[in-house]
Amino acid sequence: MPDRAIGVFDSGVGGLTVLKEIQRLLPGEDLLYLGDTARVPYGTKSPATVRRYAMEAAAFLTRRRVKMLVVACNTASSVALADLENQYKLPVIGVIEPGAKRAVSVTRSGRIGVIGTEGTIKSGAYTVAIKRLAPDADVVSIACPLFVPLVEEGWLNHPVTHLTARAYLDNLRHLGIDTLVLGCTHYPLLKPVLQEVLGPEVILIDSAEETAFTVAAMLGHCHRLRPSGEICTAQFFVTDVPERFQRVGSEFLGCPLATVEQVALD
């Protein structure tokens, strides 16, 4: 079992931020990454549809005998985690709990902002997760549907992105949050803009790193960590043709992507 790969999936390229942190923390682990690029985005779709897509993605990865499932997509983590846990005997890790945990550990005022897709924010998953850890926390959440297209367009530091961030976040700024959860795997690429709009005193929480810690802890707990010293690999699968994923994905990973294979889920 320890020799098996960790399965990671997302609607597209965003989950590569999570994969990158897992690779950094656990360089000896093999990884399988699936991006459902033929049906991206998940954030504007209904919980029922996202749940169906997540189950199909998980089925694909478990057929390849992974030892763990990492849902590297906030929207899917928000609405499909319980179904995945019920369906599979494997450990299933989402990005919501780790992000919530980190936010609660760094906030001083207890006033926490959460931004994400329409699906993630509507689900209320972050608010529930944060309140479970810190019942007195004051959580303000806002959907920011234009951030994903802006990142995909590559306008990471464009005047349009600054203006959009001000339109979405001015309210959060006035409410005096001291911590902001980036509840979408695309958003870490907007950190400089978000920090400028919110001011240097607000701490930005990116679930990726904390999720990697959770993966390591869970693998250790169930004795599935791979003995170190071996050569690790990452294999990439997508549901649309690979070109766009390779291009945008290399920006997320900060290096060129290895071979990407197109597969069918539906």
Place this chain on the structure above:
Amino acid sequence: MPDRAIGVFDSGVGGLTVLKEIQRLLPGEDLLYLGDTARVPYGTKSPATVRRYAMEAAAFLTRRRVKMLVVACNTASSVALADLENQYKLPVIGVIEPGAKRAVSVTRSGRIGVIGTEGTIKSGAYTVAIKRLAPDADVVSIACPLFVPLVEEGWLNHPVTHLTARAYLDNLRHLGIDTLVLGCTHYPLLKPVLQEVLGPEVILIDSAEETAFTVAAMLGHCHRLRPSGEICTAQFFVTDVPERFQRVGSEFLGCPLATVEQVALD
């Protein structure tokens, strides 16, 4: 055969601008509209994937015995029209030819701009269609991926939309086009912003009206026009849950949508 409905499909709500014009011109025709909302958008996906989705949408409508297929989506019209025509014996109408025809008929300088999704612009379908009608025309085309999310966000007259339009279109303005084809069914909702950025002398071409003329002409030509005087209906089908389609769609149609039914294509 004349009593059968006209089948119209799009990736989402955008094609309702075409449906509206068909209803206005041919109030006696029954219409079936399919929006593939579980897989929207098509504009960022590969030609192969869009072709597969278009074939599935057409199969759904032809099983309901429509007398004609209207591809009310620029991306699908750009890459899938020939396949649909080969597969089905029905008349198949896309939105590219009608838009190109109108542009050629109104331009004085012969310098025509085209804006659309990444998929539509990359296909070069408008350039080919315009050049076929007017070989000397000078066609400049630009992909504007952020316009669809901006319309979906409802920011039709927002400062962010103005700034985005200037970023995309400044180049077109300097090139001195006198006609701009709105090569995406979402874009007509941005007409006021686009007109302000380009100036009043540039004519904006919306394929919807011309497509409706083509539908009427084709039905007349093959003796499939429904005898007038009867009550017409429009039935709506979507692949994700109907709520969002009903909400955003009513803005496109300018009136509430009748019952919307969820169906599976894949």
